[in-house]
Amino acid sequence: MNLILKSARIIDTNSSHHNATKDILIENGIISKIAKNIENINNYKEIELENLHVSQGWFDSSVCFGEPGFEDRETIQNGLNTAAKSGFTSVCMQANTKPVLNNNSDIFAIKGRSANHAVSLLPVGALTTNSDSLDLAELFDMLQAGAVAFSDYKIPVKNPNLLKIALQYTKQFKAVVCSFPLEQQISGKGVMNEELTSTKTGLKGSPNLAESMQVARDLFLLEYTEGQLHIPTISTKESVELIREAKKKGLNITCSAAIHNLFFTDEMLSDFNTQYKVNPPLRIQTDIDALIEGLKDGTIDMVTSDHNPVTIEDKNIEFENAAYGTIGLETAFGALNTLFTTEKSVELLTKGKAIFNANTHCIEEGQTVDLSLFNPETKYTFAKNNIFSKSKNSIFLNHDLRGNVYGIVANNKHVL
Known part of the structure; x- marks a missing residue:
């Protein structure tokens, strides 16, 4: 999997790029480059989303x-x-x-x-x-x-x-x-x-x-x-x-x-x-x-x-x-x-990853990619059309929430 995340605000207190807005180049499941602007010389897929934030x-x-x-x-x-x-x-x-x-x-x-x-x-x-x-x-x-x-x-x-x-x-x-x-x-x-x-x-x-x-x-x-x-x-x-x-x-x-x-x-x-x-x-x-x-x-x-x-x-x-x-x-x-x-x-x-032996990868060059993609500013009322689960028993139906999720990039795959 090769792709570029464009203009992503990085939220990772363990990263030297914390709170910075950068492009992230991912090649074969590894973060190969983080920079202000990455030129797409290899014609990789680009992901550019409104107010894109990424975290571990x-x-x-x-x-x-x-x-x-x-x-x-x-x-x-x-x-x-x-x-x-x-x-x-x-x-x-x-x-x-x-x-x-x-x-x-x-x-x-x-x-x-x-x-x-x-x-x-x-x-x-x-x-x-x-x-x-x-x-x-x-x-x-x-x-x-x-x-x-x-x-x-x-x-x-x-x-x-x-x-x-x-x-x-x-x-x-x-x-x-x-x-x-x-x-x-x-x-x-x-x-x-x-x-x-x-x-x-x-x-x-x-x-x-x-x-x-x-x-x-x-x-x-x-x-x-x-x-x-x-x-x-x-x-x-x-x-x-x-x-x-x-x-x-x-x-x-x-x-x-x-x-x-x-x-x-x-x-x-x-x-x-x-x-x-x-x-x-x-x-x-x-x-x-x-x-x-x-x-x-x-x-x-x-x-x-x-x-x-x-x-x-x-x-x-x-x-x-x-x-x-x-x-x-x-x-x-x-x-x-x-x-x-x-x-x-x-x-x-x-925070709970270490307790349950889940893999932890900070957002740095050379690290395995394991990212959540989201927009923290969107406000909306949660409705049935927001449910992906087979069962629909959500306690949050018809309640106002803040922040929507775009998907993930992990295990050398992406789901958006």
Whole structure:
């Protein structure tokens, strides 16, 4: 692949060209020249787009594609195309498939189905067999096959001894163990945040305590084992405070927040719209403020779209019976760029790469090309025609966003 990006504003704090507007010459997947004006002597394809900005390729630590088993929700190929058009050059695919990704052959199969795409798919293996929280899955074998982490998507590890053993075992090969922060006995049958809105609507609520109690438990286990733990999609002020203190102690802990939990409060559920039914649930403004502060001071390591396609049949039913989840790849940048500066948004979309062993390439001559292309100034109302996913369950429908994505250049390919 040979092409020239014309008049691209470079957003990369690790690059000597940060904040400069330059032409970028790419030859055979390598950045061969960055200069004010590059003459196209070889008649390469030129890409010239309005207010073009480029950054290191974006990364998402939690997406669901359904395949195998739930292709009606999403397929791997369309999921990867969606990721590319949304600016992501690498994504971690969760194990909530059918069958669950339990062993090395499952991981090999997923890697095979995603080969030769512009987006790098990084499989997440199940932490426990069939994600049933009873026995550890074949962690080391899956790691050898290409798994980058282990997680039972949205399913908490009920048995603390099982998590203790997982943290001790994975220390030997430095794998990332993920533990979903929910104490189910406290949460009970809660379907939204337990607060004023749940009282008004009559919907059963799940309190902040259900999350923070599990976080506290997991941090005690982490301190005891001296392992490596990632807590995905925290959503409460108390969780932020607990993790902040754990980091001060020097524990090897990382965490993420879902972008929609930064954007919406639980008041959005006042009219029982199931598009806003997510897990963890939307909280109150105090929690959102704590999450944003946690992202600013580094307590929260990264954001995720928590992209989870759900069919219309599973969403357009009674609220208590509707499925949790929202798609989020298409809106990730536009939402973040509404809340933060463009530079901070890019930082949040690239920061998690090192934790999950995703390739990192700064924008310099001689580096492998791995770029996201975007215009941060465009303002628009997100609509169904902006959705690339097979499922259309977006929490951001009809909401105003800032910044649209042109595509990516990565893995010696480009998708625009």
